[in-house]
Amino acid sequence: MERFSVIAELKTPIIFGGGYCTLDALLGSILFEDLKDVDAAHAAIPIKCSDGLFHASAAIIEPFDTQPVSFVANLRADHAIHPDLLLKNKQGLTHRRMGRTRRRDYGAVLNKYKSISTHDVTWFAEGDLEKTRELLEDISFIGKRRGSGFGEVKTWRFEPSSLDGLLDAFDAPVRPIPIDRIKGDESWLKLDTAWRPAYWHPENRAICYAPEPLA
Amino acid sequence: MNTYEFFNNGFGRFLAEQTNRPHKDAARALTRSHPIINKDGKPSTSRLTGWAIIRPNGSLAQANLLPPEIEADPRSRYEAFAAELNEWDGSPRMFLSFSKAPLPIANLFITADLRAVRICSPGEVETFNFTKEPEGQAGVAHRNVMRWRQKLVS
Numbered sequence: 269m270e271r272f273s274v275i276a277e278l279k280t281p282i283i284f285g286g287g288y289c290t291l292d293a294l295l296g297s298i299l300f301e302d303l304k305d306v307d308a309a310h311a312a313i314p315i316k317c318s319d320g321l322f323h324a325s326a327a328i329i330e331p332f333d334t335q336p337v338s339f340v341a342n343l344r345a346d347h348a349i350h351p352d353l354l355l356k357n358k359q360g361l362t363h364r365r366m367g368r369t370r371r372r373d374y375g376a377v378l379n380k381y382k383s384i385s386t387h388d389v390t391w392f393a394e395g396d397l398e399k400t401r402e403l404l405e406d407i408s409f410i411g412k413r414r415g416s417g418f419g420e421v422k423t424w425r426f427e428p429s430s431l432d433g434l435l436d437a438f439d440a441p442v443r444p445i446p447i448d449r450i451k452g453d454e455s456w457l458k459l460d461t462a463w464r465p466a467y468w469h470p471e472n473r474a475i476c477y478a479p480e481p482l483a
Numbered sequence: 484m485n486t487y488e489f490f491n492n493g494f495g496r497f498l499a500e501q502t503n504r505p506h507k508d509a510a511r512a513l514t515r516s517h518p519i520i521n522k523d524g525k526p527s528t529s530r531l532t533g534w535a536i537i538r539p540n541g542s543l544a545q546a547n548l549l550p551p552e553i554e555a556d557p558r559s560r561y562e563a564f565a566a567e568l569n570e571w572d573g574s575p576r577m578f579l580s581f582s583k584a585p586l587p588i589a590n591l592f593i594t595a596d597l598r599a600v601r602i603c604s605p606g607e608v609e610t611f612n613f614t615k616e617p618e619g620q621a622g623v624a625h626r627n628v629m630r631w632r633q634k635l636v637s
Contacts, residue, residue, distance in 0.1 A: 447595075460486050460593035460601075470506035470588060473486040475575060475595045 269316050271432055274391045274400065275425040276410060281383040282419040283337070283412040284482040287467065288326035290443050291315065291391035291400075291433070294410065295324075296465045298403050310465050314399035315433070320464045321449060323433035324393040325442035326479060333385040339416065341377045383418060384482075392431040392442060401426050444476035452477045489593055490577060493537040497550035506588055514585045518549035531586070534560035536567050537577035561624075564602060565631035568613050571597060580604040580624075602628070 274291060292313050300309040316323040354362040389410070393400070404424050411419035434450075436442050441456060444463040452458075456477040462469070463476050484492075487505035495501075495512035502508055513531065521527040526549065533545025535553075543563065547555040556563060564578050575595045579586065584605040592601040597613040602624040611617070611625035613632075 457598055458596035459599050460595060470487060471485065474484065475593055 269394055270397050271392070271394045271429050272397045272400070273427045273429040273431070274393065274404065275427070276389045276404075277422045277425065278386060278388060279420040279422045280417055281333075281335070281385045282329075282389065282410065283381045283383050284327065285381055285412045286481055288444060288461070288478070288481060289389075289411070290322065290326050290467075291324035291393050292317075292322035293465055293467050294391075295400065295403055298407065306466055313395075313465075314403070315393050315395035319449075321434075321445065322393075322443075322464065323395065325391050325431070325433050326444070327482060328390045328392075328442065329384060329386045329388075329482070331384045331386045335383050335385070337381050337383045337413075339379045339381075339413070341379060342375075381412065391433075392429050392436075393433040395433075397426060440479070441477045442479055444478040446474045446476050450477060484575075486591055486593055487588065489539070489575060490537060490591055493539060493577070494535060494542045494544075494553065497552050498548070509591065510588045513588065520547040520549065531579075531581045533581060534563060535577075535579040535581075536563060537579070539574050561627040561631045562635075565628045565635055568597065568600060568628065569632055569635055578602045582606075600628075 292315050295313045295315065296309050299312050300306065303309045303312065313322065351362045356362060401424075407424075408421055409419050410421060413419070431437065431442070434441065434443065434445060440453075441450070444459065444461045446463050447458065457480065459476055459478045459481070460473060461476050461478055461481075462472045463474055464472050466472060485505060487495075487509040490509045491501060491505050491512070495509050498517050499508055499512040499515060516528040516530055519527055519529045521529075529546065531544075531546060535542055535544040535546075541552060541554065543554050543556045545556060545558070545560065545563075558566070560580055567576060567578070575593045577591065577593055578601070579591075580602050582605055586603060586605045590603050590605065590608050592603055592608070592610070594600045599610055600613045601608055601610040604624075609622035609624050611621065611628075613628070617625045617629055
């Protein structure tokens with residue numbers, strides 16, 4: 269296990285969609301693409317893990333600009349099978365016909381994000397540097413809306429570091445850490461957020477000491 | 484304590500049966516109809532309406548819910564939220580604002596720090612800093628809570 273930093277130099281603005289984007293979350297999602305199993309992917313993350321808490325920081329950025337961006341997703345759902353084949357409700361009817369204009373009827377959906385212009389994204393971690401490098405160096409895009417060109421990575425850099433992926437040089441948290449797992453300081457921000465993967469799962473949320481969330 | 488355990492401990496367990504899946508229990512409490520005393524003083528059932536504040540040791544709700552552990556409070560939502568934040572004792576709170584649409588469990592959030600306050604509502608959620616005045620792009624909840632704060636202080 270060694271301490272290192274990972275720096276992604278970016279070609280295009282990036283979208284995170286809030287939260288933290290920790291390095292373990294990024295590595296876990298890459299592993300999941302191959303393994304197709306959530307638990308196996310989390311078990312294979314090459315980062316030091318103390319009782320569920322990965323020693324990997326949240327994404328650290330220094331934005332020089334942020335812009336709101338919106339995308340319209342036009343969903344055009346329709347029944348592909350004959351209504352007679354669908355299960356009927358108590359009134360003997362199938363569910364109502366799908367409309368095409370309103371969101372609740374599978375019409376257009378507006379998704380709003382904030383794009384961040386920054387030269388690079390940095391993470392600090394303690395773990396297996398070589399395995400981390402193998403997983404990341406072929407990744408060309410990170411963040412949300414990658415298919416729309418956001419978050420394109422120019423180069424990945426891996427450097428030795430003295431930080432452990434939990435606290436920074438001033439002993440402030442660089443990732444969400446549950447308040448019962450560390451002796452905190454009153455100046456640290458306390459937030460209700462997910463602290464371990466899967467970060468989307470409700471059971472993994474708790475009151476944590478954490479840095480400012482990403483935009 | 485997990486977000487949903489906190490919700491159930493102070494509020495949800497009085498409204499829905501509890502299992503070993505706190506987030507599922509919270510979802511049941513938020514989507515079902517519950518016994519209330521209506522405006523005419525008669526027992527009835529209703530979806531959750533108005534607002535609620537969940538404390539570690541109990542809760543307040545605008546709706547006159549039948550479980551006696553949930554105290555009825557007729558104040559307006561932002562008045563109640565501002566007063567609670569103004570007299571905050573440092574222990575966690577959950578601020579719920581109900582409307583026609585059900586409140587998704589993903590929007591539940593424990594406020595444990597005045598610099599990250601969230602009013603949990605069915606639509607877009609807004610987390611704001613109660614120690615700072617609202618600026619240009621501040622949301623509706625932040626502006627209303629701070630307006631009530633000024634009224635309460637003066």
